[in-house]
Amino acid sequence: MALFDLPLDELRDYRSASAEPEDFDAFWAKTLQEAREHELDARFEPIETALKTVKVYDVTFAGFGGHPIKGWLTVPAWANSPLPTVVEFVGYGGGRGLPHTHLLWASAGFAHFVMDTRGQGSAWGGGGETPDPVGSGPAFPGYMTRGVDAPENYYYRRVFTDAVRAVEAARSHPLVDAARVAALGGSQGGGITIAVGGLVPDLAAIVPDVPFLCDFPRSTTITDRSPYREIGNYLKTHRGHTADILRTLSYFDGVHFAARGRAPALFSVGLEDQTCPPSSVFAAFNAWAHDDKKIEVYDFNDHEGGGPYQEAAQLRWLPSHL
Numbered sequence: 542m543a544l545f546d547l548p549l550d551e552l553r554d555y556r557s558a559s560a561e562p563e564d565f566d567a568f569w570a571k572t573l574q575e576a577r578e579h580e581l582d583a584r585f586e587p588i589e590t591a592l593k594t595v596k597v598y599d600v601t602f603a604g605f606g607g608h609p610i611k612g613w614l615t616v617p618a619w620a621n622s623p624l625p626t627v628v629e630f631v632g633y634g635g636g637r638g639l640p641h642t643h644l645l646w647a648s649a650g651f652a653h654f655v656m657d658t659r660g661q662g663s664a665w666g667g668g669g670e671t672p673d674p675v676g677s678g679p680a681f682p683g684y685m686t687r688g689v690d691a692p693e694n695y696y697y698r699r700v701f702t703d704a705v706r707a708v709e710a711a712r713s714h715p716l717v718d719a720a721r722v723a724a725l726g727g728s729q730g731g732g733i734t735i736a737v738g739g740l741v742p743d744l745a746a747i748v749p750d751v752p753f754l755c756d757f758p759r760s761t762t763i764t765d766r767s768p769y770r771e772i773g774n775y776l777k778t779h780r781g782h783t784a785d786i787l788r789t790l791s792y793f794d795g796v797h798f799a800a801r802g803r804a805p806a807l808f809s810v811g812l813e814d815q816t817c818p819p820s821s822v823f824a825a826f827n828a829w830a831h832d833d834k835k836i837e838v839y840d841f842n843d844h845e846g847g848g849p850y851q852e853a854a855q856l857r858w859l860p861s862h863l
Contacts, residue, residue, distance in 0.1 A: 544812055546819045557756040557796040557824035568692060568792055569740060576702045579607030583710035585614055590640055594618050595647045597640040602710035604703035611657040611671045612707060613637055615647045616716050623718035625863035626652040628711050630704055630726035630733035633768055636662020636669020649856055654711040659703060675699060685771035692792040701736045708741050721745050721863045728817060729753045732795050735825055739798025746862040748855055750809045751846040753817050755795035756824035758787060766815045795825040805833035807858050809851050811842035
């Protein structure tokens with residue numbers, strides 16, 4: 542796919558037209574307050590693996606509604622004191638997978654906490670183990686329109702809350718240096734990372750790659766590729782509800798979380814990305830409030846972005862911030 546979005550010089554100045562709800566901060570403060578009424582109850586069970594260079598813990602903690610959320614904590618086998626830590630969120634349809642697929646960050650000397658995404662984990666990778674016990678009204682297949690009738694019901698209200706609690710769970714472990722925690726993820730995981738960056742005020746850094754869940758008004762109209770197309774397909778049936786749905790989505794738009802970002806950030810974008818259009822990524826990057834921010838641009842890449850080249854960039858950039 543050739544370039545289809547704005548030219549790069551225009552992308553660097555692009556700003557989203559997404560309207561921020563007046564009660565955005567109050568909505569999220571109430572949501573997190575309600576979640577914290579449940580004990581975090583973070584449990585770390587060491588598991589046996591054939592891996593010799595790392596130790597792995599099977600994690601369970603209480604997320605939105607007190608629901609049990611799974612994860613993995615992987616640390617270098619030699620670790621005996623608190624480490625800088627990466628908390629990772631995974632892409633759309635994936636789950637926490639299997640422990641041996643998460644070796645990069647522990648190999649680089651970090652503690653690595655990966656969160657299972659509720660209700661997902663059955664589209665690719667090694668699977669997930671966290672159900673979403675909350676139902677919803679009529680929805681298009683996928684996750685994008687589950688509970689989209691109201692912000693209080695929307696699926697990503699639960700996921701973003703789980704993610705904040707994942708940071709809290711990671712920080713509760715004795716091998717995690719709570720002052721040196723970064724959030725990281727690609728695609729959906731990148732969108733979750735941006736949300737966490739706006740909701741957790743004292744992260745050391747965030748690292749979103751080709752992030753999803755940004756600039757909904759543009760993303761839902763400029764691309765016909767899923768998952769954004771799920772919203773268009775829903776509205777194709779539920780005619781006349783566009784304004785209501787965009788209002789719900791505005792509470793979950795990465796652009797508005799980015800405006801509250803207080804940590805250094807390393808973004809990435811693929812200029813041929815039809816899944817997460819470049820303008821939507823730049824909308825979040827340009828809105829990111831912290832001055833220490835950088836974006837890696839991959840001119841001829843689709844949603845795979847920088848792949849291993851971006852991992853190398855992260856390995857160079859992150860140690861100086863943790």
